[in-house]
Amino acid sequence: MSTVTRMPRSFDYLQFCIVLALGGISVACSSPDSRSASSLMLQALAPVTLSETDSAFVGEPSGFAVLKDGSFAVSDRRNAVLHHFAVSGARIRGIGRRGEGPNEWNSGPTLAVAGGSLVFVGDGPSIRAVEVSSGQFLWSRRRTARNIATSSIDEGLMLSDLDPTNGSSVRLIAGEADSGVRGGPVPGLARANPIVAAYFSHPAATFIAPDTLALVLQSADFLYFGRFPSGPFDSLSLTPVERRGSLSAELARIDPANPSAGQRLIYRPSYPQIIRALHGGRYVAVVFSDLEMVSGRMTGRLFIEIIDWRARRRCAESPIDAPADPLPYVDLREDTLFVLSQRLDSLGGSITEIRRFRVNAEACAWSPVDSQ
């Protein structure tokens, strides 16, 4: 005989009331008044779906840049091609193919930065300048592991180039043979530890006003800004909220005599993907990626942070609504954030799209920030 006793019907009614009340609270909590700062700051616009066919498709995005005319350059390392798409998403052409020739990618195109009429693209141990309108490779120059194209000014290219010996973090070059101008600050941790300087200090840098450089690094949760090339440089604290941050305590424990400990940490800190001037340089926008290696491919969640550098206040970082696998790539033009991502449709077909968000800095929940 069962000993389970049936609850009286009044209990069922009580349960119903509790569920109803919880539902009401949940609805109230998701009302527009209590939305997070990110949804207020980032206003989603209609995405652009890129036109692809079985013979011309984006296999695996490895870089992305929005050109001056609003068209898109998409690096695709899987197919070793730089795709050029119109504003509408129609495919204009594929530039280059895998090979050793002058108009060929040796290793496959990677990170891309849009200049005036050029796109600067990583290609293994080289940086290539490509004229997208003609599909021609204009020049190529060797780079070291610490040289990543991070932004451009007209046809000049800003390379990351952290060099504690020289006391500089970036190099502005004018072309193929130009040795460039070194400048920018070197944070203390990178000065003190050569492993940190080698593995964790790829700065994202850009000009936010004439001769004024803004810069963030993987090894320090600060925005640095000042007169290019030699400063003085000021700093504002960007304490992480949701992103992983620089993990500076862990980085400080890396033994310079044991590089493998540094290598193990390499995807742990947040990686600054881009830094751009917003609203004509009144604000600085930084997009960070929390990277994750999954089965040999890079994935990652994105966060955006807005800094009012003159007023010394910040709109602390917020997540960007985009699939994390594969790693989305971003660019920012005027006040629009473009996020290149891929997903599968209900039939399992691949869709490559560019999500667009209007960045509304006026809607930020500002908080004051400290210096270093």
Place this chain on the structure above:
Amino acid sequence: MVARRFAVGILLLLAMGLGCADRAPPEILVLELPLQNGSRVRDVLVSGQRQAILVYSPGMCYSCSTMLTQWEQLEREGHLRITLLMSPTPTDADLAALSRQRIRVHGVVAWPEKRVPSEFLFEGDSLVAAAVGPEEVAAKALARRAAVRQPSPQALAPAQNNP
């Protein structure tokens, strides 16, 4: 007692059989691997046609390496056909990544980990070349050798993909 001896004997025979199967040359074993369409690898071998049988890991970085793209290029140019097998079983995230990259998988197979990747090049049902395990695959670069052995006007023309 007799039944027990008989059972032990059967077990020994099975163990020996499995041991022998494991020692069989991989180019023989690969022919018996099942495909998604219910057939076996040996069924795709067609007289007079070159066929590359590839056993790759779903966790491989397909965009970092030219291993698969070189075979794909040869297939596009009409030199051969590819049968791509995956080992171990891909996760859902791996399958999604393979779909996004439009990598067509013909089968998921059980293949010793130390033998992944493996590449076999058949002409009809005759083995032309094989590379088993990461070192051999890297050293032999079968796709490049296959391209050199059978150049065609198509192969010498500019690639047509992603024009």
